[in-house]
Amino acid sequence: MAAGAFADRGADLELVGIEKRFPGFTAIENLNLTIPAGSFFALLGPSGCGKTTTLRLVAGLEEPTSGRILIGGTDVTNQKSFQRPVNTVFQSYALFPHMTVLENVAFGLRRRKINDPVAKAHEALLLVELDHLAHRKPQQLSGGQQQRVALARAIVNRPALLLLDEPLGALDLKLRRQMQLELKTIQEEVGLTFLHVTHDQEEAMTMADTIAVMNKGRIEQMGEPQQLYELPKTAFVANFLGQSNLFTGPVVSTTSTAIAVDVSGQKIVVPLGRAHRVSGEVTIGVRPEKLTLHKDAPIHDAGRNVMGPGRVIDVSFSGVSTQYLVAVPGVGTLVVFAQNMAFGPAAHVGAQVWLSWNVEHGFGLDDDPADAPRFEADLDTKTIAQQRRSSLVTELEEA
Amino acid sequence: MAFAVFSTATAPSTDPVARRRSPVALFLLLPGILYLVLFFLTPLVSLLLTSFQTPREFGDIGQYDYAFRWQNYTEVITTYWPHIVRSFSYALAATFFALVISYPLAYFIGVKARKWPLLQSLMLVLVIAPFFISFLLRTLAWKQLFSDESFVVQSLKALSLLGPEAHVTGTAFSVIFGLTYNFIPFMTLPLYTTLERLDVRYLEAGNDLYASPFQVFRKVTIPLSMPGIVAGTLLTFIPAAGDYINASRDFLGGTGTQMMGNVIEANFLVLQNYPSAAALSIILMTVILVIVSIYVKRSGTEELL
Ligand SMILES: Nc1ncnc2c1ncn2[C@@H]1O[C@H](COP(=O)(O)OP(=O)(O)OP(=O)(O)O)[C@@H](O)[C@H]1O
Numbered sequence: 001m002a003a004g005a006f007a008d009r010g011a012d013l014e015l016v017g018i019e020k021r022f023p024g025f026t027a028i029e030n031l032n033l034t035i036p037a038g039s040f041f042a043l044l045g046p047s048g049c050g051k052t053t054t055l056r057l058v059a060g061l062e063e064p065t066s067g068r069i070l071i072g073g074t075d076v077t078n079q080k081s082f083q084r085p086v087n088t089v090f091q092s093y094a095l096f097p098h099m100t101v102l103e104n105v106a107f108g109l110r111r112r113k114i115n116d117p118v119a120k121a122h123e124a125l126l127l128v129e130l131d132h133l134a135h136r137k138p139q140q141l142s143g144g145q146q147q148r149v150a151l152a153r154a155i156v157n158r159p160a161l162l163l164l165d166e167p168l169g170a171l172d173l174k175l176r177r178q179m180q181l182e183l184k185t186i187q188e189e190v191g192l193t194f195l196h197v198t199h200d201q202e203e204a205m206t207m208a209d210t211i212a213v214m215n216k217g218r219i220e221q222m223g224e225p226q227q228l229y230e231l232p233k234t235a236f237v238a239n240f241l242g243q244s245n246l247f248t249g250p251v252v253s254t255t256s257t258a259i260a261v262d263v264s265g266q267k268i269v270v271p272l273g274r275a276h277r278v279s280g281e282v283t284i285g286v287r288p289e290k291l292t293l294h295k296d297a298p299i300h301d302a303g304r305n306v307m308g309p310g311r312v313i314d315v316s317f318s319g320v321s322t323q324y325l326v327a328v329p330g331v332g333t334l335v336v337f338a339q340n341m342a343f344g345p346a347a348h349v350g351a352q353v354w355l356s357w358n359v360e361h362g363f364g365l366d367d368d369p370a371d372a373p374r375f376e377a378d379l380d381t382k383t384i385a386q387q388r389r390s391s392l393v394t395e396l397e398e399a
Numbered sequence: 400m401a402f403a404v405f406s407t408a409t410a411p412s413t414d415p416v417a418r419r420r421s422p423v424a425l426f427l428l429l430p431g432i433l434y435l436v437l438f439f440l441t442p443l444v445s446l447l448l449t450s451f452q453t454p455r456e457f458g459d460i461g462q463y464d465y466a467f468r469w470q471n472y473t474e475v476i477t478t479y480w481p482h483i484v485r486s487f488s489y490a491l492a493a494t495f496f497a498l499v500i501s502y503p504l505a506y507f508i509g510v511k512a513r514k515w516p517l518l519q520s521l522m523l524v525l526v527i528a529p530f531f532i533s534f535l536l537r538t539l540a541w542k543q544l545f546s547d548e549s550f551v552v553q554s555l556k557a558l559s560l561l562g563p564e565a566h567v568t569g570t571a572f573s574v575i576f577g578l579t580y581n582f583i584p585f586m587t588l589p590l591y592t593t594l595e596r597l598d599v600r601y602l603e604a605g606n607d608l609y610a611s612p613f614q615v616f617r618k619v620t621i622p623l624s625m626p627g628i629v630a631g632t633l634l635t636f637i638p639a640a641g642d643y644i645n646a647s648r649d650f651l652g653g654t655g656t657q658m659m660g661n662v663i664e665a666n667f668l669v670l671q672n673y674p675s676a677a678a679l680s681i682i683l684m685t686v687i688l689v690i691v692s693i694y695v696k697r698s699g700t701e702e703l704l
């Protein structure tokens with residue numbers, strides 16, 4: 001980047017066939033990624049999946065074992081970190097302990113000989129509401145305050161590409177929302193490119209133009225937030241971004257518009273355009289909030305899939321909605337979210353219910369069902385505990 | 400007193416709560432206080448009194464009476480000012496060279512060699528290894544190496560890098576060389592302990608913020624290793640300023656390279672001029688104290704800890 005001036009717009013980032021091996025451990029496998037200039041890109045994934053490693057590769061703090069990195073069309077694979085037009089908000093903050101907050105923020109500006117670094121640093125500190133602490137040392141700040149200084153230290157440089165490694169993790173909800181808004185404003189104002197790493201799926205969904213879900217060093221799926229949510233490609237994505245009810249069974253018939261899958265004797269239809277696999281054993285799913293509870297067997301409707309009867313084994317009220325766990329024999333336990341439109345739950349524990357959903361809301365996964373966890377096997381400890389509890393309750397009632 | 404200055408520079412400042420006096424703490428400190436009174440304060444007072452003594456009238460050489468003869472100080476300063484200046488210049492030069500040599504060494508052991516713990520320990524052992532041989536023996540060995548008939552000097556003369564009449568021992572070079580050599584471990588070890596704890600993530604952050612490797616070194620590495628630099632330079636400078644082995648004629652020095660330690664020794668053991676020796680000692684101590692306190696204040700290391 002030219003000394004003495006800010007980037008006037010974002011740069012696109014391209015990762016081509018990146019692989020990163022640590023001694024005895026492959027952190028990133030064959031990563032291909034293009035982030036268009038000026039977009040807000042979120043990298044989402046569980047702990048240890050390689051998100052920080054990816055950012056370090058882009059920032060030049062780690063060398064890829066193979067592959068190339070291009071920023072704004074220039075190959076920067078062999079450029080040193082300080083030559084790249086990139087700034088990072090580090091997960092560990094890495095604020096210089098021997099400098100005041102103000103000097104920390106002005107550091108990058110001074111190195112690039114930008115005019116009036118102190119005034120600009122104050123501006124950035126105002127943005128994160130910390131200007132009154134400008135003359136403290138980083139050790140004298142709280143965790144959340146340090147995180148905001150780290151944020152100010154990076155954005156003050158207005159880099160063409162900003163890497164954010166969980167930049168809001170230590171903030172409370174209100175401050176977090178506010179910072180999200182600030183970040184989005186800065187990003188759109190100058191049209192910078194943001195690569196944002198987060199654990200928080202809601203943050204990723206609300207802020208990002210594009211989300212990539214990463215798992216074990218690979219990108220499982222990439223796309224717009226809504227697309228990722230509505231049409232997950234793998235069981236991992238289906239359960240990492242929100243919750244899903246997944247079923248496995250063989251495809252029994254195919255029409256020009258849909259496939260029908262036999263799930264323990266119940267025929268479930270998925271539109272062809274929403275199914276990644278169309279023959280053999282497949283895994284299909286539906287989101288919990290798309291399910292409707294019925295107290296009587298619903299009348300047959302070609303536009304809806306029906307499953308049941310099943311028994312309600314748990315009801316938990318969470319304000320806006322109520323979560324029901326319904327055990328369907330031969331299929332497993334399904335999760336249902338229902339809006340609290342009326343007083344009291346629609347069904348009580350032990351009630352016999354049917355479930356239905358619009359055919360258009362189902363999706364078919366790309367996973368090989370042999371690899372994908374079967375729904376029964378996927379019961380988490382919480383579900384098991386709930387089942388135990390409900391069986392105990394029935395036992396007591398019978399006695 | 401010198402110890403107090405030194406400890407504020409290296410030890411983390413204790414918080415006010417811990418400083419509150421309690422009878423138990425005083426009781427626990429008692430042996431230490433007694434030790435200091437007995438072995439530090441008493442000799443210091445005795446030294447101070449000696450430095451003002453006056454020669455006994457009609458007495459023998461080496462017989463003195465207590466008095467307040469402050470002229471002792473002006474006399475030793477006018478007589479020995481070249482030695483005083485030389486002591487501090489040599490000590491300063493040796494400290495500088497020891498720092499320049501030790502810093503890269505300590506950086507390599509403490510930062511670069513982190514990936515290979517075995518190499519790290521091996522190199523540390525090599526730094527400490529000279530301590531297994533007596534200081535005097537090692538200095539004598541250098542005297543042999545630098546003597547006029549030695550292979551080193553002969554070869555240098557053969558290559559015309561040294562004039563035919565030149566000597567190495569007895570020069571300022573050989574004394575500063577000896578001081579530097581002897582104090583390098585004292586410089587390297589404290590530097591190593593701070594650099595070993597240096598968090599490389601700060602260096603990465605510096606790189607990420609457009610600082611070239613040199614700028615990162617100047618703006619991040621050096622300030623963060625300041626406690627080690629202060630400790631190392633003090634551990635080198637203070638004993639080097641008072642050293643009398645390296646500069647002695649029996650070792651690497653000559654007539655023109657005598658330092659304060661040598662004149663104190665001569666006054667005390669040979670001339671039996673105890674007041675002069677005491678006055679010189681007091682001057683040496685005072686100057687070191689003043690230099691060290693200014694240095695510790697200026698380097699601002701208290702803030703780092
Ligand atoms: N220097 C290293 N040597 C060996 N393995 C490493 C090294 N750095 C990271 N790893 C491994 O690479 C994997 C990915 O690490 P990374 O820090 O990228 O995870 P992450 O996705 O950022 O996780 P988190 O969300 O917990 O921050 C981890 O399993 C980690 O143990």
Ligand SMILES: [Mg+2]
Pocket residue numbers: 051052053091165
């Ligand atoms: Mg991480």
